[in-house]
Amino acid sequence: MHEAIVIGAGLSGLMGALALAEAGLRPLVLAKGHGATHWASGTIDLWGKDERSPRDALRSIVTARPEHPYALIGVDAVADALARFRAVTEAARYPYVGGMDHSVLLPTAAGALRPVALLPITMAAGDVRAGGEMVIAGFHELRDFYPPLAAANLAAQGIAARGVYLQLPPVPRVRDFGPRTLAQLFDDPAFRKQIGRQLRQQRGSATRIGLPAVLGVRDPLGVVADLQLLSGAQVFEIPTLPPSVPGIRLFNVLRAAIERSGGRLQIGSEVIRAEGVGHILTTLCSEAAAREQQHRVRRVLLATGGIAGGGIRTNDAGLVRETALDLPVRMDVNHAGWFAPRFLDPGGHAIYAAGVAADDRLRPLGVDGWPVYENVAVAGATLAGADTLRERSRTGVAIATGWAAGRMLAAYGCDATRSY
Amino acid sequence: MRTLTTDVLVIGGGATGAGVLRDLALRGIRCALVEKGDLTHGTTGRYHGLLHSGGRYVVKDPQSAEECARENEILRRIMPHCIEDTGGLFVVTPADDESYADRFVAACRRTGVWVEEIAVSAALRREPLLNPRISRAFAVRDGAADSFLATHANTDDARRYGAQVLTYHVVNGLERVGDRIIGAVCEDLRSGEMVRIHCAAIINATGAWAGKIAALAGLQVSVVAGKGTMVAMNHRIVNTVINRCKMPDDGDIIVPIHTVAVLGTTDIYVPDPDVYSITPEEIRLILDEGEHLIPGVRRMRALRAWAGVRPLYREEDATHDRDIPRTYRLLDHEVRDGVAGMVSIVGGKWTTYRLMAEETVDVVAHRLGVTTPCRTAELRIEASAQPAAPLRPAISHGSAARARFAILASPFYMLGHRLAEVEADDSYGDLVCECELVTREQLEAAIESEGTANLDDLRRDTRLGMGPCQGGFCTYRAAAIWHERRSARYGQAAGAAPATRLLTHFLQERWKGLTPTLWGDQLRQARLDELIYLETLAVDRLPEAIPDETIVTGHAAIATEAG
Ligand SMILES: Cc1cc2nc3c(=O)[nH]c(=O)nc-3n(C[C@H](O)[C@H](O)[C@H](O)COP(=O)(O)OP(=O)(O)OC[C@H]3O[C@@H](n4cnc5c(N)ncnc54)[C@H](O)[C@@H]3O)c2cc1C
Numbered sequence: 005m006h007e008a009i010v011i012g013a014g015l016s017g018l019m020g021a022l023a024l025a026e027a028g029l030r031p032l033v034l035a036k037g038h039g040a041t042h043w044a045s046g047t048i049d050l051w052g053k054d055e056r057s058p059r060d061a062l063r064s065i066v067t068a069r070p071e072h073p074y075a076l077i078g079v080d081a082v083a084d085a086l087a088r089f090r091a092v093t094e095a096a097r098y099p100y101v102g103g104m105d106h107s108v109l110l111p112t113a114a115g116a117l118r119p120v121a122l123l124p125i126t127m128a129a130g131d132v133r134a135g136g137e138m139v140i141a142g143f144h145e146l147r148d149f150y151p152p153l154a155a156a157n158l159a160a161q162g163i164a165a166r167g168v169y170l171q172l173p174p175v176p177r178v179r180d181f182g183p184r185t186l187a188q189l190f191d192d193p194a195f196r197k198q199i200g201r202q203l204r205q206q207r208g209s210a211t212r213i214g215l216p217a218v219l220g221v222r223d224p225l226g227v228v229a230d231l232q233l234l235s236g237a238q239v240f241e242i243p244t245l246p247p248s249v250p251g252i253r254l255f256n257v258l259r260a261a262i263e264r265s266g267g268r269l270q271i272g273s274e275v276i277r278a279e280g281v282g283h284i285l286t287t288l289c290s291e292a293a294a295r296e297q298q299h300r301v302r303r304v305l306l307a308t309g310g311i312a313g314g315g316i317r318t319n320d321a322g323l324v325r326e327t328a329l330d331l332p333v334r335m336d337v338n339h340a341g342w343f344a345p346r347f348l349d350p351g352g353h354a355i356y357a358a359g360v361a362a363d364d365r366l367r368p369l370g371v372d373g374w375p376v377y378e379n380v381a382v383a384g385a386t387l388a389g390a391d392t393l394r395e396r397s398r399t400g401v402a403i404a405t406g407w408a409a410g411r412m413l414a415a416y417g418c419d420a421t422r423s424y
Numbered sequence: 425m426r427t428l429t430t431d432v433l434v435i436g437g438g439a440t441g442a443g444v445l446r447d448l449a450l451r452g453i454r455c456a457l458v459e460k461g462d463l464t465h466g467t468t469g470r471y472h473g474l475l476h477s478g479g480r481y482v483v484k485d486p487q488s489a490e491e492c493a494r495e496n497e498i499l500r501r502i503m504p505h506c507i508e509d510t511g512g513l514f515v516v517t518p519a520d521d522e523s524y525a526d527r528f529v530a531a532c533r534r535t536g537v538w539v540e541e542i543a544v545s546a547a548l549r550r551e552p553l554l555n556p557r558i559s560r561a562f563a564v565r566d567g568a569a570d571s572f573l574a575t576h577a578n579t580d581d582a583r584r585y586g587a588q589v590l591t592y593h594v595v596n597g598l599e600r601v602g603d604r605i606i607g608a609v610c611e612d613l614r615s616g617e618m619v620r621i622h623c624a625a626i627i628n629a630t631g632a633w634a635g636k637i638a639a640l641a642g643l644q645v646s647v648v649a650g651k652g653t654m655v656a657m658n659h660r661i662v663n664t665v666i667n668r669c670k671m672p673d674d675g676d677i678i679v680p681i682h683t684v685a686v687l688g689t690t691d692i693y694v695p696d697p698d699v700y701s702i703t704p705e706e707i708r709l710i711l712d713e714g715e716h717l718i719p720g721v722r723r724m725r726a727l728r729a730w731a732g733v734r735p736l737y738r739e740e741d742a743t744h745d746r747d748i749p750r751t752y753r754l755l756d757h758e759v760r761d762g763v764a765g766m767v768s769i770v771g772g773k774w775t776t777y778r779l780m781a782e783e784t785v786d787v788v789a790h791r792l793g794v795t796t797p798c799r800t801a802e803l804r805i806e807a808s809a810q811p812a813a814p815l816r817p818a819i820s821h822g823s824a825a826r827a828r829f830a831i832l833a834s835p836f837y838m839l840g841h842r843l844a845e846v847e848a849d850d851s852y853g854d855l856v857c858e859c860e861l862v863t864r865e866q867l868e869a870a871i872e873s874e875g876t877a878n879l880d881d882l883r884r885d886t887r888l889g890m891g892p893c894q895g896g897f898c899t900y901r902a903a904a905i906w907h908e909r910r911s912a913r914y915g916q917a918a919g920a921a922p923a924t925r926l927l928t929h930f931l932q933e934r935w936k937g938l939t940p941t942l943w944g945d946q947l948r949q950a951r952l953d954e955l956i957y958l959e960t961l962a963v964d965r966l967p968e969a970i971p972d973e974t975i976v977t978g979h980a981a982i983a984t985e986a987g
Pocket residue numbers: 011012013014015016017034035036037038039040041043044045046047048049246273274275276307308309310312313314315327328383384385386396397398399400402952955956959960
């Protein structure tokens with residue numbers, strides 16, 4: 005019998021597993037594959053739809069949109085999650101900076117400005133409001149990052165920036181330079197010494213240098229420090245096309261913290277079914293390498309990540325389904341209304357707001373408005389109520405609801421009046 | 425206002441116009457072609473991809489069948505690099521009238537369409553996903569044809585004989601003096617400049633738009649536009665063209681082409697060839713019909729859908745548009761309307777484009793007093809046969825890149841050929857588009873070629889963004905590389921705005937093709953792409969990211985698809 009199983013290894017599942025592990029429940033994380041961590045930029049975005057500070061925006065959501073995931077858990081729970089997140093990353097010597105008071109504007113690989121609440125310290129010098137001429141530097145060999153385009157777009161927005169290409173020091177036996185390969189190269193001090201020297205030559209009058217986010221997997225702070233020393237400028241990372249090196253680092257940090265507290269990750273298992281007694285889920289069925297496994301369980305956190313994560317699935321007949329537990333999905337428009345004609349429509353596409361509705365303890369709700377299971381909580385992109393992409397709140401919602409769900413599940417069963 | 429003079433002006437850069445241009449040029453006639461978009465911007469770029477054996481038409485339209493059978497052999501000979509010899513099968517499924525098969529075979533014999541009945545077990549061995557409950561199977565000489573490549577092959581060859589090609593030139597007026605048309609007025613959509621073209625004769629090869637061109641000279645030509653929708657599956661679920669053995673109807677063919685297999689089509693009357701959209705019912709119908717041929721196809725991954733408009737010439741009033749004979753019509757306006765200086769060629773099929781061109785040019789050449797006979801059926805199109813000798817630099821639209829593919833990929837550039845090339849060059853790291861194996865070098869050659877206006881043109885040249893991820897990775901890369909090449913040529917002054925417009929335009933173009941078939945895995949993929957462009961890159965926050973789909977070639981005249 006498992007005390008707790010978390011389904012999904014994205015940010016929400018990992019934060020939930022951390023909370024359960026720290027409560028001593030030795031959670032098992034079952035996930036079909038890695039979550040969006042390995043793809044996403046590695047920043048934590050709370051709110052970016054308008055110019056309000058995250059704190060102000062969240063406060064007004066809590067009153068104006070009661071079904072929004074932020075509203076379900078409240079602003080204090082969000083702050084609590086951020087604090088824990090910062091502490092964990094700090095302890096792992098990969099600290100995140102920032103908070104709820106204002107967003108930082110970071111340049112993207114296209115040269116757009118992206119509002120971010122928490123960021124790994126390796127990106128901090130990119131804050132465009134801090135002022136200071138930039139050089140954006142990259143490698144011809146890396147097809148996922150283009151300094152001239154990024155610099156030209158920054159310049160068009162009044163930010164002094166120049167794009168340059170660096171010479172890749174000769175490396176044997178490598179032909180395909182993806183972000184991960186380059187990150188491994190940066191782990192080598194001799195390699196970054198050569199890069200650092202080139203940065204010094206290319207720097208000119210710039211005070212800071214943006215590089216693709218490939219500055220090492222093991223010790224990114226060491227890499228940044230070395231490059232700053234050698235170049236004489238501040239150095240910061242800019243996320244590339246996937247895979248995301250900062251995301252992989254974050255995954256490693258959270259995984260290590262979970263395992264240290266007694267949790268365990270099993271990636272490569274898909275949960276396909278659940279069995280229950282009344283309003284209590286008792287068993288999960290998972291499939292790995294074509295063999296079905298049964299898991300008796302006391303508490304379940306569903307963090308399967310919406311349409312992108314695979315937790316919500318659609319078919320040609322316009323049906324929308326939750327894949328692991330077959331919970332009811334809230335979807336307000338029919339098939340014909342799924343998409344806006346314009347890809348970049350500021351209102352987003354209605355289908356992506358589909359998800360599982362939940363109460364203020366994040367328990368999944370049935371069509372009758374009552375919890376389907378007492379001992380299940382839902383977190384992250386599986387939750388209904390918002391297209392968090394257009395709000396730029398996806399990772400914020402993921403870590404806040406993941407952490408809150410984990411805490412509430414940990415308390416489940418200790419509260420005698422609530423259990424059946 | 426610029427003025428050009430030529431002998432014959434061809435309007436329309438589809439299969440027919442390109443074929444006409446080559447025919448004219450080979451006969452030594454001075455000629456030019458104008459096209460309002462990129463070449464193959466019309467129906468030719470949106471067709472099903474089938475080199476007809478003729479089998480489809482044997483019962484219903486024997487004349488078309490005969491023409492297809494003859495032209496099929498000719499095209500295989502003159503442009504082998506544009507055709508993949510997939511072969512075809514006609515199969516009788518449980519839903520089909522069993523008696524049709526015997527009529528089909530008899531009609532094949534009458535029309536000279538090669539056919540051979542094969543054992544059902546042999547058919548199933550050849551195509552394992554085929555419905556095991558088929559009762560009979562017939563092999564025919566269907567093939568898959570790349571119309572982008574073929575059209576460019578024709579115009580490139582024509583240029584070698586001195587022809588001129590002006591893309592992104594839209595004809596807005598015809599100059600008529602009394603009973604004679606003496607030229608046309610075009611707008612260069614990229615510069616906004618007006619261009620007057622004087623000529624002795626005009627060939628109207630504008631397909632579904634032929635009526636609109638004729639109207640510019642006060643003539644009436646009724647072209648019924650029949651919209652056909654197709655759905656591409658994300659891999660080659662079959663390697664042979666599969667047809668239902670029955671009277672031609674909706675959704676009864678599957679064509680494997682390049683990396684995908686295409687199901688189609690439908691046929692729905694549309695009042696205006698510039699205004700149409702794809703409905704969910706059509707997609708459902710195509711997939712439902714597909715189930716008869718490949719059970720389970722509905723659960724496979726559909727990549728995208730698109731539609732084209734059939735140009736069907738209407739003699740008198742016909743009610744049902746599958747009842748209008750498919751055979752093309754050549755309208756000599758001097759004989760028909762008493763107005764000299766223009767002929768219109770409408771209807772037909774891609775497979776018969778060469779024949780249509782031959783007949784058209786016969787009439788025009790005769791008027792001009794040229795007696796040189798047609799040679800297009802004998803002379804192989806040589807684009808693929810001259811490796812190192814580059815075509816004149818910058819003469820043609822993407823010709824450098826295309827010539828390269830043609831050489832490397834002869835006789836047909838299937839995915840396997842590109843993979844072999846990438847493996848030989850060890851150039852994985854150079855792939856800009858992993859799905860379709862487009863290297864940076866190929867992309868740069870296409871960008872450098874004259875006349876490429878946007879990423880969608882590059883897509884037609886290189887298949888960029890046409891694979892399973894539908895532009896998720898390559899759109900950013902291609903826009904950035906475009907930016908670098910253009911700044912190298914024109915300096916930094918242009919800024920990043922053009923690249924941003926290109927990028928958002930391409931994303932929008934892909935989105936249009938995706939939405940009709942977006943569910944299941946493909947929806948998940950689209951969401952990933954959206955996360956990349958809106959989160960990681962935040963392109964919606966770029967200074968020039970006006971989410972407007974017609975910005976780059978922002979002219980209503982060339983926006984062929986609605987919604
Ligand atoms: C390219 C990209 C860029 C992004 N950039 C940003 C950004 O800049 N800012 C931002 O805020 N957000 C960004 N995101 C979004 C964000 O990272 C995540 O979508 C968000 O954190 C949601 O996390 P999640 O934990 O809910 O789900 P996910 O991270 O999607 O994780 C879902 C997990 O559930 C598993 N799973 C699904 N179904 C099952 C099942 N039946 N059984 C077992 N396991 C299952 C999956 O394998 C996976 O492990 C980006 C995403 C992508 C893909």
